Amino acid sequence: MRAFCAIRPSLDLSSLSRGPFPVTRTQVHFSEKLFFCKAKFVDSEVDGSCLRVVPPTLIAAEKEEAKAVLTLFLKKQGLSNAVAARIINKSDLFIDHLLSRLHSVHKSRYLVGRELTTLEIRDALIPYLDSLLEEHGRILADVVENFPDPPVKDKPVTQVSPPDSARDSKKLKAVSRVSETGPAGKLRPQVVYLMELGMDLEKIKLITRRFPSFAYYSLEGKIKPVVEFLLELGVPKSDIPIILGKRPQLCGISLSGNLIPTMTFLENLGVDKKRWAKVIYRFPALLTYSRQKFKTTVDFLYEMGLSSENVGKILTRCPTIISYSVEDKLRPTAKYFRSLGADVALLLLRCPQTFGLSIEANLKPVTDFFLDKGYTVEEVGIMISRYGALYTFSLVDNLMPKWDFFLTMDYSESELVKFPQYFGYSLEERIKPRFAVVKESGVKLLLNQVLSLSSRDFEKALEKKMKKQLTDQV
Numbered sequence: 001m002r003a004f005c006a007i008r009p010s011l012d013l014s015s016l017s018r019g020p021f022p023v024t025r026t027q028v029h030f031s032e033k034l035f036f037c038k039a040k041f042v043d044s045e046v047d048g049s050c051l052r053v054v055p056p057t058l059i060a061a062e063k064e065e066a067k068a069v070l071t072l073f074l075k076k077q078g079l080s081n082a083v084a085a086r087i088i089n090k091s092d093l094f095i096d097h098l099l100s101r102l103h104s105v106h107k108s109r110y111l112v113g114r115e116l117t118t119l120e121i122r123d124a125l126i127p128y129l130d131s132l133l134e135e136h137g138r139i140l141a142d143v144v145e146n147f148p149d150p151p152v153k154d155k156p157v158t159q160v161s162p163p164d165s166a167r168d169s170k171k172l173k174a175v176s177r178v179s180e181t182g183p184a185g186k187l188r189p190q191v192v193y194l195m196e197l198g199m200d201l202e203k204i205k206l207i208t209r210r211f212p213s214f215a216y217y218s219l220e221g222k223i224k225p226v227v228e229f230l231l232e233l234g235v236p237k238s239d240i241p242i243i244l245g246k247r248p249q250l251c252g253i254s255l256s257g258n259l260i261p262t263m264t265f266l267e268n269l270g271v272d273k274k275r276w277a278k279v280i281y282r283f284p285a286l287l288t289y290s291r292q293k294f295k296t297t298v299d300f301l302y303e304m305g306l307s308s309e310n311v312g313k314i315l316t317r318c319p320t321i322i323s324y325s326v327e328d329k330l331r332p333t334a335k336y337f338r339s340l341g342a343d344v345a346l347l348l349l350r351c352p353q354t355f356g357l358s359i360e361a362n363l364k365p366v367t368d369f370f371l372d373k374g375y376t377v378e379e380v381g382i383m384i385s386r387y388g389a390l391y392t393f394s395l396v397d398n399l400m401p402k403w404d405f406f407l408t409m410d411y412s413e414s415e416l417v418k419f420p421q422y423f424g425y426s427l428e429e430r431i432k433p434r435f436a437v438v439k440e441s442g443v444k445l446l447l448n449q450v451l452s453l454s455s456r457d458f459e460k461a462l463e464k465k466m467k468k469q470l471t472d473q474v
Contacts, residue, residue, distance in 0.1 A: 059099065065121045066098040073129045074141065087145050094147035098125055117288045123211060130170060174212035175205050190219040197227065199241040207248050214248040222251045229255055234277035247284035262287050269298055270312020271319075283319040293322065300326045304334060305345040318352035330355055336363060341381030351388025366391050369399060379417045387420040402427055409435055411447055419448040438462065443469055 067088050074084040088095075105124045136143050178191050179201070186192065187201075194204055208215045217223050227240055235243065244251065253259055266286075267273050279286065301311045314321060324330050333355045334344045347354060357363055370380045384390055393399055402423055406416065416422055425431050434450050443465040453461060 062099055062102065062121065063095055065118060066095050066102070066125060069122055069125045070095070070098070070129070070144070073126065074144075077133070077140070079141065083141075087141050090145045091147065094144045097147060098128075101125070101128055117285060127171070171209055171212050174208045174215035177215045178204050178208055190217065190223050193219055193223065193227075194241075194244075197240050198238060199244070203241065203245065207245055211248045213252060217251050225255055226251045226253075226259075229259070230277075230280065233280070235280060236277070239277075239281050243281060243284045247288070250284055250287065253287070259287055262291075265291055266294065266315065269294060270308055270315055272312065272316045275316050279316055279319050283323070286319045286322055289322055296326055297322050297324075297330070300330055301348065304348060306348060310345075310349050314348060314352050320356065321352050324356055333357070333359060333363070337381075337384065339377075340367065340384060341378050343385045346385055347388045351392065354388055354391050357391060363391055365395055366393075366399065369395060373403065374413065375417070382417055383420040387424065389424060390420050393423055399423060402431065405431065409447075410444075415447045419446075419451075422447060422451060425451050434458065441466055 070091070071084050071088055074087060075081065079087070102121060102124050106120070132143070133140050178188065181187055187195075191201070191204060195201065204214075227244075230240060230243065231237065250259070263271075263273075263276065271279060298311055298315075301314060302308075306314070321330075334348075336359050337344050337347055367380055370383070371377070375383075405427060406422065422431070430451060438445055438450055441462055443462065445461060445465060449458070449461050
């Protein structure tokens with residue numbers, strides 16, 4: 001865990017979930033109108049129906065993260081370690097409020113069972129704390145300690161240092177910094193360097209608005225070493241702007257103390273070292289998770305019956321699987337597919353991204369679609385085992401129109417159980433043109449022959465079938 005100390009100083013993610021726990025909202029009510037116009041809970045912004053059951057150990061871990069962020073914030077305002085610790089110990093309700101805020105900001109992530117990294121938690125909470133400091137100034141510490149009630153009027157107020165202009169306009173100054181030019185009319189070296197990589201100035205500003213610290217990373221000490229390291233791994237230069245756009249925090253992580261040890265750890269779990277360029281491009285946030293989180297996911301994959309070799313293949317092809325909660329996402333999805341009779345290990349290997357889909361919003365509607373067409377649960381299980389990507393397609397834009405056309409093709413519906421890959425081919429560019437040729441020839445091929453063969457092999461199979469038909473007629 002030493003390699004992650006720069007990222008997760010306070011959080012031990014040893015097995016984030018052990019059971020259901022309802023996320024409760026901290027209700028914010030104030031008797032004074034002026035109080036907490038910005039700090040009120042975002043009830044008006046979030047539909048209560050989005051709340052989901054979150055494991056208690058994840059709640060506990062997030063509380064520790066929130067406490068760490070708040071402690072650091074208070075210390076930056078001039079409070080001592082002892083005073084900051086005292087305020088934190090008396091601020092349970094405010095910490096709960098920060099978690100509620102966090103859950104609302106990242107609502108979509110929680111709905112699909114994805115856990116947040118420390119950096120994402122900080123990015124969500126610090127701007128909010130900045131806004132509270134701007135609103136309440138010197139009495140912020142008392143506001144936090146007495147939340148959700150106003151501070152006691154006769155009680156001595158714990159003073160924090162007044163907000164300075166740099167803190168009040170942190171984002172604006174950061175964005176302004178990347179646009180500033182020197183006496184010679186040139187932009188800062190790090191900005192010029194990023195633009196030479198193919199990142200335009202507006203993109204750099206956008207990243208800076210989202211992550212202000214990016215504007216202060218030095219070229220030689222932070223940005224350039226990470227970029228050169230990525231290039232050495234085989235990442236194309238054209239992919240660098242995309243990777244940094246997804247995860248600018250990578251430039252703030254130590255190469256020798258964090259990134260490289262994390263990669264070595266993942267290689268020992270089976271990640272193909274020759275494919276790091278693609279892995280990082282697909283999911284740069286992978287390098288910001290804790291080793292315990294990796295271990296928790298890998299242990300689950302072993303539990304599902306996958307070999308160490310296949311676990312490595314999954315991590316290499318679908319690194320985003322690390323971001324899914326085992327108890328809140330992976331295990332329930334595995335249970336659902338088992339209820340259909342599907343081979344879960346095979347499905348994980350062939351199409352791990354299926355386990356990132358919502359059971360209620362994505363999986364059940366597809367299952368119901370096929371059941372409504374007359375297929376049995378067993379047949380649906382066979383289809384998903386044979387073609388894992390089946391559940392990743394849009395019901396309206398893909399499955400329905402292809403089903404409607406299939407009914408015109410004069411095939412038995414059992415053909416789709418044998419060859420569910422039918423739904424993976426383009427209706428306009430493959431299915432319709434190929435079937436038109438077959439229909440015109442007057443012969444009939446198996447559905448998989450019509451679609452899966454190359455153009456040359458398709459012509460050969462068609463010619464062979466036509467000759468056989470002529471011979472049979474003679």
